[in-house]
Amino acid sequence: AQKITQTQPGMFVQEKEAVTLDCTYDTSDQSYGLFWYKQPSSGEMIFLIYQGSYDEQNATEGRYSLNFQKARKSANLVISASQLGDSAMYFCAMSLGSSNTGKLIFGQGTTLQVKP
């Protein structure tokens, strides 16, 4: 069964430091995509970064990078130089390419609090 697991319900980080949010996934598909979304207290879902299963290099988007370890089935999000505005809930998600339905499944989320 396809599953996303985020084992850290809550995390704290000091402003300007880097933080890693963990995500592991389970699928037997060879083609899949991994996503990270941010949900601030206002509630909207904001897309951060994407990694394809066949991408050899880790994805980066500004201060966000995705540490993709395919053999370990992990897709951790690294936020460098944390800012107060990074305080939010973060969700890891997976899409399954071979099924071609477009379906996205999500993990339980990690709440990140950035301390000044």
Added chain:
Amino acid sequence: NAGVTQTPKFQVLKTGQSMTLQCAQDMNHEYMSWYRQDPGMGLRLIHYSVGAGITDQGEVPNGYNVSRSTTEDFPLRLLSAAPSQTSVYFCASRRVSGNTEAFFGQGTRLTVV
């Protein structure tokens, strides 16, 4: 470009009442879906669709109906609301081909009393 429009933003229902949550997208996306978000549970997939006339159940479909008569619209119906359906509901759309991001509506906070 409106993206995904979801209405209403807030709703209070009495147990047993019915209602429809509306979702419309203007990006010509094939895939549309409904999720519910409960504390500590993340986003759980209720129903999804890969095109007009095609729908399928997600992880938590009981108590909800959907239909997809056009590419743009994907309403979610609660036929007889129950307190267990108190949640925040999100509609999302994305292209099926290629691993592209999903675009989300603003969410509907539903309370069933």
